Amino acid sequence: MRIQTPRLLSQHAFKTLMLSVSIMTALTGVAAAQTDGLPMQPSITSAMAAQSVMLSVARAGDRLVAVGERGFIIVSDDNGRTWKQVNSPVSMTLVRVRFIDDREGWAVGHAGVVLHSQDGGLSWSKQLDGVLAAAIELQEARQSIDSSTDADKAQERLSQAQQLVDEGPDKPLLDLLFVDAKNGLVVGAYGLAFVTHDGGLSWQSIRSHIDNPNGLHLYSIERVGTDLFIAGEQGTLLRSSDEGLTFESLASPYEGTTFGLQATSSGSILAFGLRGKAYESKDRGDTWQRLDTLQPITLTSGLRLEDGSVLLTDESGRVLRFKVGDTKASVLKITQPSYFTGMAQAANGNLIISSARGMLSSAGAVESPEHDQ
Structure with a gap:
């Protein structure tokens, strides 16, 4: 059965869907479209920011950085024990944050925003938004009209x-x-995909380089060796072997939506999503092996630990662990289950989890006794 994702959702319906399917579907991040420009308001300062809906957490050196609703960005310098809010240039929900080292990081979210930090998450600047992204798409589509060998395809892109x-x-x-x-x-809803080669100062659309003719939502992007992988709705799986210049379709192990990809220490890749479905490929996505996640509950995020094992969270508040070589999960004991949305491993080894109820520091969770469930 092919999973059909609604193309239009109200703001209330969207919020409900966020919590029930990994808080990453994000089909309509703005209640009303703005055609005359994107109103950019800084995020408000709130004493409850760390207890709000947080959608992603990443490690920047010894610091932890988390992002979430209302543009909230919070940081911790004590392994997740306490958090403080930092200024954010936007007030729309931020969905994902990643750092490449202890200083350079980026975050993406609603209204097509891309934020950049050069100081470990303490300050942020906006590099892209939906207005600029649409303008880039339109300019490139117009330029392709004259050079394209397929007039119908070029006109459709325009x-x-x-x-x-x-x-x-x-x-x-x-x-x-x-x-x-x-x-x-960066990738997103309706097949949006952009690339930068100058750290985000400028962006180019790569939508026409991706085998996604129906404009399906793209939820996750991951690197394994020299390959790049993208996963999305309705079984979308894509691979690039030329550093992102082109992406080809892969045969998906199932037709449901894939919300996440996670590289492993052994060079394989995990794909996971709706109804607890998780698969591992050891041959660059050519074939896939089903993993046993114990219950058919939608999986929401992944993390590779320093010991090489992989954790997956689900919407019921479970944290599943696959040690290297395992095909069946064990369940970590978490004392405060919630709608988990992201994970990071702190400098002291603790597991840090973002959730619909804010941030959770599970001291000792990575080493805690495990059990089947």
């Missing part, structure tokens, strides 16, 4: 780009991957 401009910046970016301080990619 129509889609014009639609992006007309509808306004209501489409979120959902994941990002920087291979170094200059070269990175």
Whole structure:
């Protein structure tokens, strides 16, 4: 049965869907489209920021950085024991944050925003938004009209780009991957995909380089060796073997939506998503082996630990662990289960989890007794 994702959702329906399917679907991040520009307001200061819906957490050296609703960005310098809010240039929800080292990091979210930090998450600047992204798409589509060998395809691309401009910046970016301080990619709803080669100072659309003719939502991007992988709705799996210049479709092990990808220490890749489905490929995505996640509960995030094992969270608040070579999960004992959305391992080894109820520091959770469930 092919999973059909609703194309239009109200703001209330979207929030409900966020919590029930990994808080990453983010189909409409703005209640009303703005066609005359994107109003950028800084995030408010709130004493409850660390207890709000937080959607992603990453490690920047010894610091932890988390992002979430209302543009909230919080940091911890004591391994997740306490958190403080830092200024954010936007007030729309931020979905994903990643750092390449202790200083350089990026975050993406609603309205097509990309934020950049050069000081370990203490300050942020906006590099891209939905208005600029749509303008880039339209300009490139117009330029392709004269050079394209397929006039119908070029005209369709132009129509889609014009639609992006007309509808306004209501489409979120959902994941990002920087291979170094200059070269990175961002992906999102309706097949949005952009690349930068100057650290985010400028962006180019790579939508036409991705085998995704129906504009399906792209939820996750991951690197394994020299390959790049993208996963999305309705069984979308893509691979690039040329550093992101082109992406080819892979045969998906199932037709449901894949919300996450996780590289392993052994060079394989895990894909996971709806109804607890998780698969591992040891041959660059050519074939996949089903993993036993014990219950059919939607999986929401992944993390590779320093010991090489992989953790997966689900929407019921379980944390599943696959040691190297395992095909069946064990369950870590978490004392405060919630809708888990992201994970990071702190400098002291503790497991740090972002959730619908804020941040959780599970001291000793990585080493805690495990059990089947």
